[in-house]
Amino acid sequence: MSRLAWYRIAVVGGAIALLEVLCLTGAIDKITMQAPHLIVRDLYRMLASGRMNAAILKTLGNTALALVLALAVGIATGALLHRFRALRDTLDPLFATYYAVPVFAFYPFFIVVFGLGDMPQILIAFMLGVVAVIVNTLNGLDRVPAVLLKTARIMRLSPIDTALRMTLPAAGPHLLTGAKLAVAYAFIGVIGSEFIMSRGGIGYEISFAYANFDNATMYPLILLILLASVLINGLLSRWERRLLRRRGMR
Amino acid sequence: MAPSQVVLRNVSKVFIAGQPPAPLHAAGPIDLEIRQGEFFAVVGPSGCGKSTLLELIAGLTPPTEGTIEFEGKPIIGEAPDGIGVVFQDDASLPWLDVNGNVAFGLRRSDLSKEAKDKRVRDVLKLVGLSDFATSFPAQLSGGMRQRVCIARTLVMQPRLILLDEPFGALDQQTRLLMGDELLRMWRETAATVFLITHALDEAAMLADRIGVMSARPGRIIDTVETRWPRDRDSRIIEDAGFGAVTARLWKTLREESMKTIGRATAGEATAVDVPLPPV
Numbered sequence: 376m377s378r379l380a381w382y383r384i385a386v387v388g389g390a391i392a393l394l395e396v397l398c399l400t401g402a403i404d405k406i407t408m409q410a411p412h413l414i415v416r417d418l419y420r421m422l423a424s425g426r427m428n429a430a431i432l433k434t435l436g437n438t439a440l441a442l443v444l445a446l447a448v449g450i451a452t453g454a455l456l457h458r459f460r461a462l463r464d465t466l467d468p469l470f471a472t473y474y475a476v477p478v479f480a481f482y483p484f485f486i487v488v489f490g491l492g493d494m495p496q497i498l499i500a501f502m503l504g505v506v507a508v509i510v511n512t513l514n515g516l517d518r519v520p521a522v523l524l525k526t527a528r529i530m531r532l533s534p535i536d537t538a539l540r541m542t543l544p545a546a547g548p549h550l551l552t553g554a555k556l557a558v559a560y561a562f563i564g565v566i567g568s569e570f571i572m573s574r575g576g577i578g579y580e581i582s583f584a585y586a587n588f589d590n591a592t593m594y595p596l597i598l599l600i601l602l603a604s605v606l607i608n609g610l611l612s613r614w615e616r617r618l619l620r621r622r623g624m625r
Numbered sequence: 626m627a628p629s630q631v632v633l634r635n636v637s638k639v640f641i642a643g644q645p646p647a648p649l650h651a652a653g654p655i656d657l658e659i660r661q662g663e664f665f666a667v668v669g670p671s672g673c674g675k676s677t678l679l680e681l682i683a684g685l686t687p688p689t690e691g692t693i694e695f696e697g698k699p700i701i702g703e704a705p706d707g708i709g710v711v712f713q714d715d716a717s718l719p720w721l722d723v724n725g726n727v728a729f730g731l732r733r734s735d736l737s738k739e740a741k742d743k744r745v746r747d748v749l750k751l752v753g754l755s756d757f758a759t760s761f762p763a764q765l766s767g768g769m770r771q772r773v774c775i776a777r778t779l780v781m782q783p784r785l786i787l788l789d790e791p792f793g794a795l796d797q798q799t800r801l802l803m804g805d806e807l808l809r810m811w812r813e814t815a816a817t818v819f820l821i822t823h824a825l826d827e828a829a830m831l832a833d834r835i836g837v838m839s840a841r842p843g844r845i846i847d848t849v850e851t852r853w854p855r856d857r858d859s860r861i862i863e864d865a866g867f868g869a870v871t872a873r874l875w876k877t878l879r880e881e882s883m884k885t886i887g888r889a890t891a892g893e894a895t896a897v898d899v900p901l902p903p904v
Contacts, residue, residue, distance in 0.1 A: 520716070522712045523716060526710075530732065531733060545718075622720065623761070
């Protein structure tokens with residue numbers, strides 16, 4: 376591991392150690408926050424007891440579903456817009472300003488239309504992620520060198536072969552950037568809307584524990600979300616780095 | 626004389642769509658016959674439609690007028706089987722290693738796995754990349770990457786190889802050496818080679834015949850036979866006849882190049898006749 380990586384670990388570790396000291400000395404009182412080691416212990420107990428399994432499954436399931444939808448619709452839309460220049464030029468300004476719209480503002484409307492099931496949360500998470508996927512797909516397709524597509528024609532590859540064997544791998548690193556954003560947005564969308572109003576899930580449980588001063592539930596759940604998103608993002612980044620290093624891009 | 630492999634009759638290309646000044650008359654009318662197994666080079670001023678000529682023969686773009694035949698069959702807007710192309714731009718696939726890049730050329734082949742592997746190995750040996758089979762293009766130099774593309778073309782065993790300034794991005798010494806290798810591969814594969822280049826010495830050194838193109842719209846305004854022996858190499862540049870070939874090419878091209886930079890000189894550009902000394 377590089378020296379910088381060790382420094383990074385030292386910064387995070389130092390912050391946790393500081394928090395631990397502040398909690399143990401009573402500088403942060405118990406009602407505000409548990410000491411980090413107790414949070415880890417409580418998380419272990421919570422997972423072992425299985426009482427949060429339904430909530431965890433619901434959140435992870437909805438996040439995964441929103442992610443898959445955002446990727447499928449985003450990549451397909453990106454590929455379509457890449458074909459039709461006029462349509463793309465029409466929509467481009469909308470994509471550029473899309474993230475100025477607070478998507479959560481639509482949540483009450485979605486609940487009115489779809490009821491208080493999983494649908495509104497999935498929809499919010501999907502809406503947050505899909506445009507990032509579209510934009511990065513377009514960016515990736517723009518960077519596929521024309522010479523590779525000519526090569527595909529000379530080799531008489533079928534359109535499907537060309538898409539899967541030339542375009543997709545050539546645009547791969549950019550698609551991965553879109554996927555990484557979509558993962559983050561899917562988590563934010565699902566857990567955020569669970570906070571606002573829902574009938575279960577990690578966000579709902581955190582909000583419920585918060586309302587009941589239940590620190591032994593709230594903090595372990597926050598830690599769980601942190602671990603899950605860091606883990607998934609770390610894995611994707613690793614994959615991305617491998618792809619880029621192979622291409623001499625990093 | 627060997628039979629004709631490629632025949633262009635009255636071929637013109639006009640680009641209608643695109644940026645002004647459209648429509649753009651890029652090339653033609655061109656009448657050209659390329660013989661089976663010969664090494665044919667095309668030189669011309671920049672922007673004269675050399676690459677358009679190559680794309681026409683490759684079937685990448687249809688002619689606006691005229692007909693193009695490859696082995697007696699007309700080419701209609703689709704790349705025919707048996708033609709390989711090496712482009713000027715790096716067309717190696719960065720996500721595959723050298724082995725994978727070359728094997729990619731056999732994607733549509735019906736050969737067994739073992740036969741494919743052997744063909745890839747043989748071709749890598751021919752282009753001198755055997756030791757780099759598991760390297761990725763990013764780890765290779767520009768010249769080596771271009772050799773990967775040549776290998777991927779050769780592995781398909783094309784009967785006609787089109788090269789669009791394949792060494793344009795390389796330095797002079799590497800180009801001479803690549804030229805030697807190209808000659809060696811040409812002899813070993815018995816394929817016809819059609820080379821587009823802006824380097825007169827490259828054309829003079831490599832080709833059996835050299836077509837000289839006019840300024841846009843590009844036409845073939847002169848054809849020079851070099852009469853080099855088949856087992857030549859880059860040392861041919863020391864030959865007394867070499868200077869005569871490049872001199873004749875330049876005499877024709879100078880007028881045309883002047884036109885492209887807007888300083889047309891007096892006199893007929895086509896009336897060039899420099900006698901070639903026997904080789």
